[in-house]
Amino acid sequence: MNRRTCFFLATFWVFSLARAEGADRLEQHSRAPSAVAQPLNCTECHTSGHPTKSNPCLAPCPRSAPKQGPDVVLLNQLSSEYVPVIFAHQLHAQMTQMSGGCAICHHHNSANRIMACRECHSASHPESLAKPGLKGAYHRLCLNCHREWSHETQCSVCHARRTANSTRVVLPDPTDIMGLLHPNVKEPVIKIYQTACDQGTLVTFRHQEHVRHYGLKCATCHREEDCSRCHDTGLSLDRTKTFEQHHSPCSLCHQTGDKVTKACAGCHSDKEIPPFTHKEAGLVLNDTHQVAECSDCHTGSGPTKYRDPPSCSNCHEKQENISYPARLPGTKVKLP
Amino acid sequence: MKSTRRHFFKTMATGAGTMLLGPSAKAMSSVEQFNGYPERVGMLVDLSLCIGCRRCEEACKRANQLPPVEAPLNDSSVFEHTRRTDAENYTVVNRFANPQPNQPAVYVKKQCMHCEEPACASACLVGALRKTKEGPVVYNPDICLGCRYCMIACPFYIPAYEYHNPTSPKVRKCTLCYERIKAGGMPACAEICPVEAITFGKRSDLIKLAQAQILNNPGEYQNHIYGLDEVGGTTWLYISKVPFAKLGFPTDVGTTPFPEYTRGFLSAVPVVFVVWPALLGGFHLFANNRQPAPAQEDGVTRNDEETEQ
Numbered sequence: 204m205n206r207r208t209c210f211f212l213a214t215f216w217v218f219s220l221a222r223a224e225g226a227d228r229l230e231q232h233s234r235a236p237s238a239v240a241q242p243l244n245c246t247e248c249h250t251s252g253h254p255t256k257s258n259p260c261l262a263p264c265p266r267s268a269p270k271q272g273p274d275v276v277l278l279n280q281l282s283s284e285y286v287p288v289i290f291a292h293q294l295h296a297q298m299t300q301m302s303g304g305c306a307i308c309h310h311h312n313s314a315n316r317i318m319a320c321r322e323c324h325s326a327s328h329p330e331s332l333a334k335p336g337l338k339g340a341y342h343r344l345c346l347n348c349h350r351e352w353s354h355e356t357q358c359s360v361c362h363a364r365r366t367a368n369s370t371r372v373v374l375p376d377p378t379d380i381m382g383l384l385h386p387n388v389k390e391p392v393i394k395i396y397q398t399a400c401d402q403g404t405l406v407t408f409r410h411q412e413h414v415r416h417y418g419l420k421c422a423t424c425h426r427e428e429d430c431s432r433c434h435d436t437g438l439s440l441d442r443t444k445t446f447e448q449h450h451s452p453c454s455l456c457h458q459t460g461d462k463v464t465k466a467c468a469g470c471h472s473d474k475e476i477p478p479f480t481h482k483e484a485g486l487v488l489n490d491t492h493q494v495a496e497c498s499d500c501h502t503g504s505g506p507t508k509y510r511d512p513p514s515c516s517n518c519h520e521k522q523e524n525i526s527y528p529a530r531l532p533g534t535k536v537k538l539p
Numbered sequence: 540m541k542s543t544r545r546h547f548f549k550t551m552a553t554g555a556g557t558m559l560l561g562p563s564a565k566a567m568s569s570v571e572q573f574n575g576y577p578e579r580v581g582m583l584v585d586l587s588l589c590i591g592c593r594r595c596e597e598a599c600k601r602a603n604q605l606p607p608v609e610a611p612l613n614d615s616s617v618f619e620h621t622r623r624t625d626a627e628n629y630t631v632v633n634r635f636a637n638p639q640p641n642q643p644a645v646y647v648k649k650q651c652m653h654c655e656e657p658a659c660a661s662a663c664l665v666g667a668l669r670k671t672k673e674g675p676v677v678y679n680p681d682i683c684l685g686c687r688y689c690m691i692a693c694p695f696y697i698p699a700y701e702y703h704n705p706t707s708p709k710v711r712k713c714t715l716c717y718e719r720i721k722a723g724g725m726p727a728c729a730e731i732c733p734v735e736a737i738t739f740g741k742r743s744d745l746i747k748l749a750q751a752q753i754l755n756n757p758g759e760y761q762n763h764i765y766g767l768d769e770v771g772g773t774t775w776l777y778i779s780k781v782p783f784a785k786l787g788f789p790t791d792v793g794t795t796p797f798p799e800y801t802r803g804f805l806s807a808v809p810v811v812f813v814v815w816p817a818l819l820g821g822f823h824l825f826a827n828n829r830q831p832a833p834a835q836e837d838g839v840t841r842n843d844e845e846t847e848q
Contacts, residue, residue, distance in 0.1 A: 332740045332744055332745065333748055339732075342733045342735075343588060343734050356590035359613065
């Protein structure tokens with residue numbers, strides 16, 4: 204065997220090894236449902252150009268907002284004993300915006316389309332012991348949260364037993380079921396927080412004012428929340444949080460200071476502060492204007508829009524020729 | 540005569556040696572080293588998933604043609620008392636308060652653990668209980684004497700007796716749905732569990748699965764698989780986020796298989812019954828045979844000695 208033959212054999216061996224490994228990886232990816240019809244496109248599932256096994260950078264959800272999802276999903280793959288479950292998808296999607304997002308349920312999803320649970324979790328005997336079957340997958344996801352906040356694990360919470368009369372399921376009006384399942388969340392005007400600080404134990408948060416003035420959405424501040432925060436009011440959440448975690452909702456906009464500068468007095472006080480009245484702005488509104496929304500007069504843009512001159516033409520006819528500050532909607536008072 | 544005596548001493552020495560070695564359990568077990576059939580099945584329960592719906596109880600009763608569950612499944616008052624298995628309930632689910640404040644209660648399914656080396660089968664005089672190669676410990680009512688030694692032997696207090704049945708009472712316990720397993724199915728409780736808190740599979744696979752579950756959720760689970768080593772290993776394996784001692788699991792059962800404790804003694808029994816009679820019989824024969832002859836022999840010898848002198 205001469206030197207050339209040796210080199211040729213070695214090269215062939217290296218190539219055959221590489222091919223075997225590549226085939227292995229391709230075989231793994233061919234199981235991804237999106238790869239059935241079209242060639243593989245990495246960005247379809249991975250957000251990074253260099254996904255690794257330990258950090259695959261999987262795109263969580265192809266939908267940018269829950270609005271794009273269905274309002275109601277009928278879970279009827281396993282409905283032998285019970286009638287199909289009406290799952291208020293929209294409602295749950297909205298709730299998840301305040302904690303883990305869509306990925307709480309849509310885990311390991313491709314970025315191209317939403318995969319059905321049954322594509323991975325088989326309804327029959329699961330092929331892998333580590334992966335729950337469809338029945339287990341459904342129940343684990345639902346009960347993970349439901350048992351936490353409602354302490355309720357009764358089947359009848361979601362399932363109605365199949366009887367002679369209940370063979371057909373009529374999908375209720377989605378707007379109807381939303382109203383039925385989840386009454387409108389009542390927004391608090393102010394919220395008083397009792398803190399563990401030595402000085403300034405009370406923090407008054409003008410909830411309504413913040414939401415209206417700055418156009419805040421629930422999920423802007425309510426991130427990483429537990430369901431039990433709202434649903435299990437008897438529960439005292441004595442979780443240990445760091446200084447930064449405690450102040451994270453406020454520090455989105457406010458300089459919350461730190462332990463060194465101790466700029467606390469802006470929010471922390473020893474007494475409760477009453478809800479906002481227009482008197483604080485140096486103008487007591489008359490009866491007609493007290494019922495108006497802030498945005499009726501303050502139409503500027505940005506977080507400080509209420510500082511722009513109010514526009515009267517939103518309500519008053521142009522012919523009336525009413526303008527601020529020539530005509531005031533109340534009486535001016537001196538600011539303290 | 541001389542050769543007979545030598546033979547007798549030889550036999551005696553062998554018998555004494557066997558008797559000395561006999562009670563040594565280690566010597567015996569090293570001979571009978573057996574780690575179970577590799578294909579035997581197991582059941583893994585993840586206690587953090589169980590929701591206490593008691594569907595397993597219902598399915599068990601249906602599979603074993605037992606009277607239906609007494610309290611309806613949605614009646615949570617059954618959890619007010621810790622229940623035990625009995626002749627009509629092969630499995631029961633009990634509720635335990637979570638030692639962590641504000642955490643949901645923990646539900647624990649209790650049934651025969653189907654030990655790898657079952658104490659009940661070891662205690663049974665007639666072999667009515669036996670460990671099958673598939674894993675379940677099964678019961679044969681046709682040869683059962685009704686001595687109930689198995690009930691006393693069980694480290695988990697599981698086998699129950701049909702005290703209400705005066706004519707043909709049987710010992711009753713979970714069979715791990717042996718017939719269903721043999722037919723390629725899974726036990727009724729594992730099949731019905733809505734959250735699939737019970738996983739049925741090969742025991743060796745389930746151990747890997749349990750280890751992976753503990754490893755992949757650092758700090759969440761107790762670093763212990765109950766049943767992996769308890770009483771020498773059991774078919775049922777449990778993982779939990781709450782210490783097992785707080786969930787009614789006996790944690791003082793050790794890791795020695797219960798039959799091991801009695802094996803030394805029991806293996807000496809045949810020796811005692813064979814060697815002792817032989818030994819004593821030998822002494823008896825020796826003494827009986829010796830008596831008439833020595834009078835003559837001694838006389839001859841003495842005479843010989845005397846004549847020599």
